[in-house]
Amino acid sequence: MMSAGIRTEGGGELYTRLRQQQLISAFGREALRGQGLKELLQEASRIAAEGLGTSLAKVLQHIPAEGALKIVAGVGWRSDVIGVVRFGTDLESPAGFALRTGAPVISNHLGGEGRFRTPRLMVEHGVRRAVNVLIRGEAGAPPFGVLEVDSRDPSEDFSESDVDFLQALANVVGLAIDRDRDRRDRDLLTREAHHRVKNSLQIAQTLLRLQLREVEDPEARLQLEQAARRIMTIGAVHERLFSGPAIGQVSVGTYLRGLVEDLRNSLGVGEGGRPLELELTALGEMAVWDGDRVTTLGLVVTELVTNAFKYGRGGVLIRLDIAALDGTGTLVVEDGGEGPPEGYDQVRGRGLGMRILATLLRGGALVPEWPDGGRFRFVATLPPAVSAPSS
Template identity: 85%
Template structure:
């Protein structure tokens, strides 16, 4: 009969089962992809619970400072986490684990001849400690050390406790690898969008230079409109990284910037025809992906340019994203007469109208003449696709 099956080892069995439950729960939490700081704190809590102590900490290796910084912990004061640093030399228990990769068990810190006891642990009455290395993929620098401390001289830390801690540390290492991969992808994405933005700016500059050489009025109008379209797309790339996540854009903020750009490009000055933007409260918090915002911006650009070309008085752009299940309803209103009665904008032959009909597939464009005498186009943008299952 094995030792673990003996009655006197019932407590030991319960302890190991509890540790397995903690590892399983922690692994599920890590798979959900929480932020790394929160995951490190959860690791410290699981380590503390699994070894039945009130003190645990995660130390991150800071190569530039040649130290181990406490970045998460349980049982320590607010002036410890993010502040206290340990040495990385072999005389430090955590430093030994970092340098050698081997776990460290010290069940009698006061009588240790191998290591010195850090002052923080002396101040907290720590008598026993166990450390394991946190490492991600092979060949990558170690992240740091997971450590559990105890103030009592009760049951000694064992090799089974090391196995439990190492299992937790391995899950942390996988999460760190994933976080590093995400940051690398984000960096590449930012670089790609930066290059696209620069290319669009060059294209817009070339069109502006070409305008100086063109005398034909119609050709100048076409070049100006092309430059505005490029400006609209470039503005999306400018804001792709100012939203809550990469590739996500705050719609209202983007539209306000676009309206200012259109004021400049259309020559709307003080005393001239005003250009105003109205955003419903629900639309203020709308976040769209880059593709949808690009479509919205191009629709706004085409309709506002058209309103200034054919309308009278001022132009009002109104956005309501709360309607139609988030589809987005855009109203561009001016004081003009609009197209002649019976005009079918779907069959419009102008480049601008053809662009609008292409952009608004899945939505729609309707010309309205309300009783207040102000003509308006009402554009409905198609709703965002449902998230992948």
């Protein structure tokens, strides 16, 4: 951070203005990186103070319901100020005047100022001068609030050039706020869309369960049960798409544990029955994938586990070994059965489940194995993601 001597170092006024432009440019790059709004407002406060050679700055957000300006970010203030202290929005407050009129406010002699009263917080911190500018968003939208810089030093006045710097900084903040608002609006719509899809899938699953009550043919009942499980698998992804680490992203470990529990219930695996276990490597626990990729994984697991309980014996083990963050790795589903005859080509098999697996694993592979110890397993090689998922 620059010292309070910014106006006299390295060439005086010209140096000051060049440095201010550098600060705005650097802040613009930070804003483009898409960091959180809270962090961005804090950085704007720091940049504002540095650019005007002081140690005090703050961002005040307009809270219409309270008729107040709340300090939501700042530097140089007591630890109990940010997020707590509020100023009035009347014209006798410098920040309130800027908010009401949209005009910048320079007050270089707060102690003798006839236009405004000095808020108690600023008196307690020894503030002698202040400059305020409005933080605007998109045209027609209410202003977000005010960006203010304060100084304890009465010897050098804030100038119109300082206002220009501060307003340019506030304009970048306004653009970042607009983008954050747009992102939150999109997230809300995305959440609502996934919620509706999840509800529709639940209705479809319920209808299939009701249909099961009317069907006596064992093969038809089996097909309806498998269809219901596939719908359950997809619905579980949509449920977690708007409750995961980020919109559209799902924690693989959390999802698989929930899916295993759902499969235990739908397959009737209870106390004393055939156990269904899950093992994850460290990367499997850490992985966060997009919804499409997790849906594929869930459907593959569902088909293989259903197949193991239908044709296998003993306990069923699911093991996911992710070798890289792009999702490349293997999925093993193992049971105590003998499996199909060696040489069986599951890709050409006529069963719907195997045809589904062949479609889902394009770019990967599904290989039957007969390890020593009287067990059988399917080993699915997962195709890599199109691009590495966020983590």
